[in-house]
Amino acid sequence: SQQGEEDPQALSIQEGENATMNCSYKTSINNLQWYRQNSGRGLVHLILIRSNEREKHSGRLRVTLDTSKKSSSLLITASRAADTASYFCATEEDFGNEKLTFGTGTRLTIIP
Amino acid sequence: DAMVIQNPRYQVTQFGKPVTLSCSQTLNHNVMYWYQQKSSQAPKLLFHYYDKDFNNEADTPDNFQSRRPNTSFCFLDIRSPGLGDAAMYLCATSGLAGETQYFGPGTRLLVL
Numbered sequence: 289s290q291q292g293e294e295d296p297q298a299l300s301i302q303e304g305e306n307a308t309m310n311c312s313y314k315t316s317i318n319n320l321q322w323y324r325q326n327s328g329r330g331l332v333h334l335i336l337i338r339s340n341e342r343e344k345h346s347g348r349l350r351v352t353l354d355t356s357k358k359s360s361s362l363l364i365t366a367s368r369a370a371d372t373a374s375y376f377c378a379t380e381e382d383f384g385n386e387k388l389t390f391g392t393g394t395r396l397t398i399i400p
Numbered sequence: 401d402a403m404v405i406q407n408p409r410y411q412v413t414q415f416g417k418p419v420t421l422s423c424s425q426t427l428n429h430n431v432m433y434w435y436q437q438k439s440s441q442a443p444k445l446l447f448h449y450y451d452k453d454f455n456n457e458a459d460t461p462d463n464f465q466s467r468r469p470n471t472s473f474c475f476l477d478i479r480s481p482g483l484g485d486a487a488m489y490l491c492a493t494s495g496l497a498g499e500t501q502y503f504g505p506g507t508r509l510l511v512l
Contacts, residue, residue, distance in 0.1 A: 318498060330490055330503035386450055386497030390442040
């Protein structure tokens with residue numbers, strides 16, 4: 289399986305603090321994406337970073353990508369209760385197989 | 401608003417009784433995906449369509465079939481549901497394979 293690993297599996301922080309989640313993968317990739325999933329719902333796309341990019345920002349989100357280490361991190365700054373969700377990274381392998389491989393996910397809980 | 405719609409949101413079926421889950425999209429995307437997601441796990445790709453081309457994952461059981469009669473609709477048929485098939489089933493679309501995926505809210509399947 290090419291499934292990525294996410295670390296930590298679960299994270300609880302106080303509202304207002306920053307949350308950092310890490311993702312490691314196994315193969316060369318075209319892009320890496322982060323998704324959020326609220327309990328019992330579908331996934332929502334957050335951000336896409338391509339293999340030739342090192343860092344990307346979107347609002348309170350910052351994503352880094354280190355292709356030499358095959359790893360990525362997602363930073364959520366100034367966390368809010370509404371950020372409570374599971375976060376998944378997903379990779380598109382570089383031989384263009386038309387699909388994403390999802391990581392194991394991090395369950396983030398923001399304590400008000 | 402353009403979106404991905406899944407019906408029903410909840411489906412209860414009996415062991416061995418065929419069931420069909422449906423997905424429709426107004427995004428006019430070429431690619432449609434079906435995922436199975438069990439509790440606290442990553443989404444697992446079952447198969448996907450690139451236009452009319454069907455792509456089955458190697459480890460998808462024969463019990464799972466799919467139909468895509470036109471661009472907008474895609475169906476997941478489970479011919480003889482077992483207790484192990486109880487899960488959330490997620491449909492997603494993508495304009496370009498391997499790029500951002502747009503997910504529906506999911507159908508939660510319960511097998512009695």
